[in-house]
Amino acid sequence: MANSSKIISGNEAAVLAAIDAGAEIMYGYPITPATEILEGWVEASQNDKSLKYLQTEDETSAGFAVIGSIVAGVKAFTASAGPGHILLQDPISMAENLRLPFVTIIMQRGGPSTGTVNFSQQEVNLASFGGNGDGLRVVYSASSVEEMYELVIQAFNTAWKYRFPTFVLGDGYLGKMRTAVKLSKPIKNITSKAILKEEKTPTYLRNCYSSEESFGKVLAKNIYDWKINKDKIVESESYLVTDATEIIIAHGIVAAAAKEAVHIMRSENKKVGLFRPITVNPLDTRKLRQILPKVKIAHIFESSLSQFSRIIKYEAYGLNTPIIEHPKPAEGITSEEIINQMERM
Amino acid sequence: MSKDLSKLMPKCWNQDSKPHLFCPGCGHGITLKQLGYAIDELKIEDKLTLGIDIGCSLLVWNFFKFDTIQTHHGRTTPTMVGYKIAKPNRIALAYMGDGGGYAIGLQSLLHAAFRNNPITVILVNNENYAMTGGQMAPTTENKVITSTSPNGKQIEFGPGFKGPELVKNIANKNAFITRTSVSQPEVLKSMIKKALINQIEDEAFSFIEVLSICPTNWKTNAAESFKRLSEMEKYYPLGEIK
Numbered sequence: 001m002a003n004s005s006k007i008i009s010g011n012e013a014a015v016l017a018a019i020d021a022g023a024e025i026m027y028g029y030p031i032t033p034a035t036e037i038l039e040g041w042v043e044a045s046q047n048d049k050s051l052k053y054l055q056t057e058d059e060t061s062a063g064f065a066v067i068g069s070i071v072a073g074v075k076a077f078t079a080s081a082g083p084g085h086i087l088l089q090d091p092i093s094m095a096e097n098l099r100l101p102f103v104t105i106i107m108q109r110g111g112p113s114t115g116t117v118n119f120s121q122q123e124v125n126l127a128s129f130g131g132n133g134d135g136l137r138v139v140y141s142a143s144s145v146e147e148m149y150e151l152v153i154q155a156f157n158t159a160w161k162y163r164f165p166t167f168v169l170g171d172g173y174l175g176k177m178r179t180a181v182k183l184s185k186p187i188k189n190i191t192s193k194a195i196l197k198e199e200k201t202p203t204y205l206r207n208c209y210s211s212e213e214s215f216g217k218v219l220a221k222n223i224y225d226w227k228i229n230k231d232k233i234v235e236s237e238s239y240l241v242t243d244a245t246e247i248i249i250a251h252g253i254v255a256a257a258a259k260e261a262v263h264i265m266r267s268e269n270k271k272v273g274l275f276r277p278i279t280v281n282p283l284d285t286r287k288l289r290q291i292l293p294k295v296k297i298a299h300i301f302e303s304s305l306s307q308f309s310r311i312i313k314y315e316a317y318g319l320n321t322p323i324i325e326h327p328k329p330a331e332g333i334t335s336e337e338i339i340n341q342m343e344r345m
Numbered sequence: 346m347s348k349d350l351s352k353l354m355p356k357c358w359n360q361d362s363k364p365h366l367f368c369p370g371c372g373h374g375i376t377l378k379q380l381g382y383a384i385d386e387l388k389i390e391d392k393l394t395l396g397i398d399i400g401c402s403l404l405v406w407n408f409f410k411f412d413t414i415q416t417h418h419g420r421t422t423p424t425m426v427g428y429k430i431a432k433p434n435r436i437a438l439a440y441m442g443d444g445g446g447y448a449i450g451l452q453s454l455l456h457a458a459f460r461n462n463p464i465t466v467i468l469v470n471n472e473n474y475a476m477t478g479g480q481m482a483p484t485t486e487n488k489v490i491t492s493t494s495p496n497g498k499q500i501e502f503g504p505g506f507k508g509p510e511l512v513k514n515i516a517n518k519n520a521f522i523t524r525t526s527v528s529q530p531e532v533l534k535s536m537i538k539k540a541l542i543n544q545i546e547d548e549a550f551s552f553i554e555v556l557s558i559c560p561t562n563w564k565t566n567a568a569e570s571f572k573r574l575s576e577m578e579k580y581y582p583l584g585e586i587k
Contacts, residue, residue, distance in 0.1 A: 057456040061423035068427025196412035206406040206415040
């Protein structure tokens, strides 16, 4: 599929990417706006008999079936949204504890509850910090159909290389929007190996420990691995920031609108730039802290109340640059709105 | 551990994890011993992967000399379904209690049977949530006192839950479904063998409910435990159901 030019949706891009990443099994349950990922995978499996799937009884089972396949050494994944994402936190917490390379594609929808089936950026918290743990999960946020393709491939490689659960966040607009894309596969696939190795010395996988101390050692190792690898995992885009006096900080499709806003404002000789985290967890803190002191003000735009802002502000702690939040929970943000809100300041 | 004692154990048991951590008199020990002998006799130790549930079942995490994965409560069935789809040539065994199988994980159990996923499920029914201290389970019979049915289980909480009879209704025609008891270890072993063979030869779903004893939470001695078990066997009929 790589290097071909075509018109596809974000959900179709996710399917192509999962195939190109070497995934062999998808488990899923239909949910708007992610359903086309399951449908697309099933359609692909009609022609390619190496691709398997199971439409499970719920997302919880989809997630645990993913775990069953992963420990057997096969790249499996799931895709969901909103309430389905909530159910997936059960298996993903287990994957986080056992360091399983669990890949989830989430097309965010409005919440809480069933909310809307269209759009939001309100699943950042759930993906990054959901479950009864400390959030050792890698979370990518795609801002275009092309990037959805690239990041899904990247997610499989990151998951299998570093062994942390890995998400790719999109949204209803990105999932359903069809655009002309030229797909290019960024990296070579990492091969999957069985975790239950079927050797003479058995492998025991458990996530239940009888003492705080014995579990504390497991967590300490996981946290150490997270800390030493997160600088290698983080990705961000800095756009026209070098001479900027003002920056926008945004992720996902809101960052696409922000980029357009930067173009328009630049044409009016305003020195505006964009900092776009591609990983919202872990965050490219080094880059953020390089850029912030050089600008007079930073504006965070997001389609949630403050899920993304909390991450940014925590990582920017101690810097003096004013950071203004522009939240619009569960609603889309246009470039015109961004410009209007910034000019009002 | 003396060598003599080790000879009394199934060969596929991990002797380093013995004595096991179940309470004295627990029916899991009897069940796992017969499971061990069944695996020894079928010579499938190197072909089998075990998934175990939360609750007392989790104490099986290093019980055997083959790969074992401990999952979340009620999630052993879908985990082993996913394992089997990825590795069709391996034997997938799911081990759980009655809470895991009939309450929180019932949906997955039913759908695995409905789809005829070729896995073997062993469910140990001791009529209570034992690891958390003996709360009412779906399988708890009416009038039985537990910490969450202090006046005896009322009928509004349902009667004792007959799992195999339920599963039978939606299972594939090739499924093997039975109820057996720790009061009959030899029968228990032969049923486990039959269930495993059903997975290996017929590539079909199989399900064994094992009626078991829980002296700690029942607050019974050995004789009283088996007396209550014989009463259970009247309410929960033994034998092949499908």
